[in-house]
Amino acid sequence: MSILKTAEFVSPGHPDKTCDQISDAILDAHLREDPDARVAVDVAGGHGGVFVTGEVTSKAKNVDIPGIVRRLAGEGELVIRLSEQSPEIAGGVNSGGAGDQGIMVGYATSETPEFLPLEYVLARNLNHFLYNRWPFDGKTQVTTQDGKIQTIVASFQNAPRQELLAAVQQWQQNQSHASSLEVTTYHINPAGDWQVGGFAADAGLTGRKLAVDNYGPRIPVGGGAFSGKDPSKVDRSGAYMARKIAVDYLKKQQANEVFVCLAYAIGYDQPVQATAIIDGREEPIKGYDLSPNGIINFLQLKRPIYETAARLGHFGHKDTPWH
Numbered sequence: 288m289s290i291l292k293t294a295e296f297v298s299p300g301h302p303d304k305t306c307d308q309i310s311d312a313i314l315d316a317h318l319r320e321d322p323d324a325r326v327a328v329d330v331a332g333g334h335g336g337v338f339v340t341g342e343v344t345s346k347a348k349n350v351d352i353p354g355i356v357r358r359l360a361g362e363g364e365l366v367i368r369l370s371e372q373s374p375e376i377a378g379g380v381n382s383g384g385a386g387d388q389g390i391m392v393g394y395a396t397s398e399t400p401e402f403l404p405l406e407y408v409l410a411r412n413l414n415h416f417l418y419n420r421w422p423f424d425g426k427t428q429v430t431t432q433d434g435k436i437q438t439i440v441a442s443f444q445n446a447p448r449q450e451l452l453a454a455v456q457q458w459q460q461n462q463s464h465a466s467s468l469e470v471t472t473y474h475i476n477p478a479g480d481w482q483v484g485g486f487a488a489d490a491g492l493t494g495r496k497l498a499v500d501n502y503g504p505r506i507p508v509g510g511g512a513f514s515g516k517d518p519s520k521v522d523r524s525g526a527y528m529a530r531k532i533a534v535d536y537l538k539k540q541q542a543n544e545v546f547v548c549l550a551y552a553i554g555y556d557q558p559v560q561a562t563a564i565i566d567g568r569e570e571p572i573k574g575y576d577l578s579p580n581g582i583i584n585f586l587q588l589k590r591p592i593y594e595t596a597a598r599l600g601h602f603g604h605k606d607t608p609w610h
Contacts, residue, residue: 294503302491310515315591320347322589333490393529393547401603407503424484444484518588
């Protein structure tokens, strides 16, 4: 039976990804001065305005939010509404517990060197390739059939259709991940060439590209977004640890695919669920400190490393400790 699998990716110039980057750049700026900063920042932007809101408890004194917004989004109206972290939430975190309830899904597969789903890797790599030529708003989508490229969708701002098609085909010829079927279907700027993109064309919001930030639509998503959250938030640190465990189990057991599920209750330091499904066989996870502080220390998460993850993707990069 023929199996079709599809995934998409969006460029750093996409409105949602711009908001993710602003949130994580603000987080990074706090962590540079105060590694213990508590940060939960959301950004909404579009049509000449940016709204920054959330909670920050930090000793950092030199965080230039207007400068960060100008660097990533350009000039425009800026509204900042930030308060300190709720004392009730802080109490649970200060004692070493999770800052919220949540479910985190980790995944690893042997089908690519990045241990990520093939269709997701192809969509992401194509997007990065095109963005290097057209550093604007853009989206890609790749459908595979039985491990081969069947359909490619690419829409990029300021990219003439014929030039964009030529670039897509150039990229495709160099792929070692997946050869193409005899006939590949292309949808290149399918609504026509376009010059108005980013915040000028649409609104963006932190955390709206959950499937892009995780593993594509084939893999379940726990629910919590990553960007703008310091590592005391298990939405982020737990998801990174789940990925690390999935990769470890994949290698140790020479498996084809591994799913990991971690679940937490607010204020408690140990997960209420920690299981791995290895090629369809479920077993409990052992041998890891899965407390929030244990994860933070093991993965060295108090460093200013998050804007890059928001820009390029959170998983599959060898220079990250959760790979």
